[in-house]
Amino acid sequence: MFTRYFSSNRKILFLSIITGVFIALLLGSLQFLWSYHKREVKFDTLITDLSVYMENYFDELKTAIDVLQPLTLGSCRDVSAELTSRAAFSINVRAFLLVRDKNAFCSSATGPLNAPMEELIPQLHINKSVDMVLLEGTPMLPDTPAIAIWYRNPLVKDGGVFTSVNINLTPYMFYTSRQEEFAGIAVVIGKRALTTMSSTLVNAEDLHETPARSATLRHIPLTINLYADTWTKDELLLALLFGLVCGIAAGSLNFYILTIRLNPGKEILTAIKLGQFYVVYQPVVDAKELKMRGVEVLMRWKHPTMGEIPPDAFINFAEAQKLIVPLTLHLFDLIIRDAPRLQAVLPPGAKLGINIAPGHLHAESFKADMRAFNASMPPNHFQTVLEITERDMINQHEASPLFDWLHDEGFEIAIDDFGTGHSALIYLERFTMDYIKIDRGFVNAIGTETVTSPVLDAVLTLARRLNMSTVAEGVETPEQAAWLREHGVNFLQGYWISRPMPLEQFCQWRPDMSQAGE
Ligand code: C2E
Ligand code: CA
Ligand code: CA
Numbered sequence: 001m002f003t004r005y006f007s008s009n010r011k012i013l014f015l016s017i018i019t020g021v022f023i024a025l026l027l028g029s030l031q032f033l034w035s036y037h038k039r040e041v042k043f044d045t046l047i048t049d050l051s052v053y054m055e056n057y058f059d060e061l062k063t064a065i066d067v068l069q070p071l072t073l074g075s076c077r078d079v080s081a082e083l084t085s086r087a088a089f090s091i092n093v094r095a096f097l098l099v100r101d102k103n104a105f106c107s108s109a110t111g112p113l114n115a116p117m118e119e120l121i122p123q124l125h126i127n128k129s130v131d132m133v134l135l136e137g138t139p140m141l142p143d144t145p146a147i148a149i150w151y152r153n154p155l156v157k158d159g160g161v162f163t164s165v166n167i168n169l170t171p172y173m174f175y176t177s178r179q180e181e182f183a184g185i186a187v188v189i190g191k192r193a194l195t196t197m198s199s200t201l202v203n204a205e206d207l208h209e210t211p212a213r214s215a216t217l218r219h220i221p222l223t224i225n226l227y228a229d230t231w232t233k234d235e236l237l238l239a240l241l242f243g244l245v246c247g248i249a250a251g252s253l254n255f256y257i258l259t260i261r262l263n264p265g266k267e268i269l270t271a272i273k274l275g276q277f278y279v280v281y282q283p284v285v286d287a288k289e290l291k292m293r294g295v296e297v298l299m300r301w302k303h304p305t306m307g308e309i310p311p312d313a314f315i316n317f318a319e320a321q322k323l324i325v326p327l328t329l330h331l332f333d334l335i336i337r338d339a340p341r342l343q344a345v346l347p348p349g350a351k352l353g354i355n356i357a358p359g360h361l362h363a364e365s366f367k368a369d370m371r372a373f374n375a376s377m378p379p380n381h382f383q384t385v386l387e388i389t390e391r392d393m394i395n396q397h398e399a400s401p402l403f404d405w406l407h408d409e410g411f412e413i414a415i416d417d418f419g420t421g422h423s424a425l426i427y428l429e430r431f432t433m434d435y436i437k438i439d440r441g442f443v444n445a446i447g448t449e450t451v452t453s454p455v456l457d458a459v460l461t462l463a464r465r466l467n468m469s470t471v472a473e474g475v476e477t478p479e480q481a482a483w484l485r486e487h488g489v490n491f492l493q494g495y496w497i498s499r500p501m502p503l504e505q506f507c508q509w510r511p512d513m514s515q516a517g518e
Contacts, residue, residue, distance in 0.1 A: 068098070083098065099161065145201055146165060185225065188204050192204060193207055276302050278302065283493070283497055283511070287472075294383070294385070332373045351412070386411055387414045389417045415437065442472075469491065472491070474494045475492045
């Protein structure tokens with residue numbers, strides 16, 4: 001039962017802390033992974049958007065240049081007007097230059113010219129079908145970086161179209177500066193790079209950091225690098241905070257549920273209120289005639305969800321939770337309620353064995369409780385026998401006067417579970433008690449080859465000498481009964497006679513001792 005596992009508040013606290021830490025770590029890491037994932041997705045989206053945008057741009061540029069390629073065959077005078085208007089209608093294009101025999105001979109900006117490409121843009125390889133370089137600037141915009149692109153015309157010897165286009169990372173600069181995790185964007189062409197981190201061109205080798213994302217365009221030797229932090233302080237802080245809050249919440253909830261909701265101490269009080277406890281009666285017969293001389297009252301708890309909870313579990317628990325007094329008082333109420341019906345089946349003087357837990361025995365209210373119980377029972381009918389285990393008498397100096405008081409009040413006392421404690425025989429001589437209830441462990445051993453029987457013999461002899469009656473508990477077989485009767489035990493109790501029964505069944509019970517062979 002759960003009560004065994006969560007019997008102390010310290011255990012509950014410990015468990016709650018463990019739960020809290022576990023949840024904090026779990027949810028904190030999940031939160032961190034989630035923001036990590038979100039950032040990864042953001043990176044992917046940005047790099048894809050950028051490459052798609054640039055690819056589209058260069059595809060359109062290529063289409064425009066394909067139209068211009070035939071012009072490389074004509075003379076500048078004939079084609080310059082068209083060249084100029086094409087450049088005017090091409091977004092971001094600074095100038096188109098027509099090239100033939102490695103010579104730029106016509107510019108959309110300045111008309112006819114005669115400039116060897118080697119001098120104009122030495123880094124550009126005009127033998128390649130497409131080539132690109134980054135420029136610090138162009139003659140007309142010397143401080144604004146541009147991309148120089150070369151498209152060869154395979155039909156013309158060392159000819160083709162050369163163009164310079166604006167490249168402007170300013171919008172991305174704004175974007176990345178607003179997003180905490182982004183460090184910047186770089187456009188790398190050959191050995192040079194334009195970045196949002198610097199206003200001038202840098203050497204591609206000087207871009208130390210490894211980019212978070214990198215994409216090279218189709219058909220074009222241009223690479224876009226995305227620089228970003230793997231995680232940001234904010235994300236880590238958020239994960240920590242989230243974990244902490246969840247951990248505290250989970251730990252507290254755990255603590256609340258275990259202490260308040262599942263707190264079995266409270267459950268006992270609730271169970272009393274809801275009438276979940278009931279009593280069963282187990283007959284005790286005298287050994288000679290096997291006639292019922294009394295009953296032992298045993299408590300039961302029918303829990304709505306956990307079913308029948310054995311008394312060993314809840315009695316100990318009630319004691320630990322300091323609830324044994326209300327529980328015993330409830331037991332008294334149940335007995336008082338059953339008393340009229342018991343009176344009808346039990347003869348006057350019948351013994352009513354009630355188990356008294358040590359926690360109650362030594363409680364302040366004990367004497368008053370016992371008096372109140374006596375006063376509520378039918379007068380002069382039952383002989384109440386209080387069953388007290390021997391371990392409850394250890395170190396209890398008040399036991400002796402208390403027993404005297406109980407006797408004066410008309411109660412009888414039985415030492416319960418006799419033989420399970422230590423130095424048991426000492427108690428027999430020290431205290432005045434009426435019955436010894438021999439523990440079922442001894443009874444069980446009857447018939448087996450153990451040292452139990454001589455000990456049992458000694459106990460029975462001593463009991464006779466001290467004028468005490470003996471009750472054998474847990475008598476389950478006729479052999480046990482026969483042995484006990486032979487050895488002079490006074491009363492028998494056990495499954496051989498009857499199991500404990502609810503009131504209804506007990507009222508109908510008739511001893512059937514046919515097995516006894518008498
Ligand atoms: P106990 O006082 O020794 O009670 C006798 C126990 O032995 C009962 O178990 C009973 O059902 C069981 N028993 C009877 N005959 C036989 C038998 O032939 N064979 C076997 N194997 N068992 C037999 P139960 O009812 O489960 O009670 C267990 C213990 O719980 C009791 O031991 C008693 O210490 C405690 N208890 C039960 N009801 C109360 C109560 O109302 N108040 C207090 N303080 N303790 C109680
Ligand atoms: Ca008992
Ligand atoms: Ca017992």
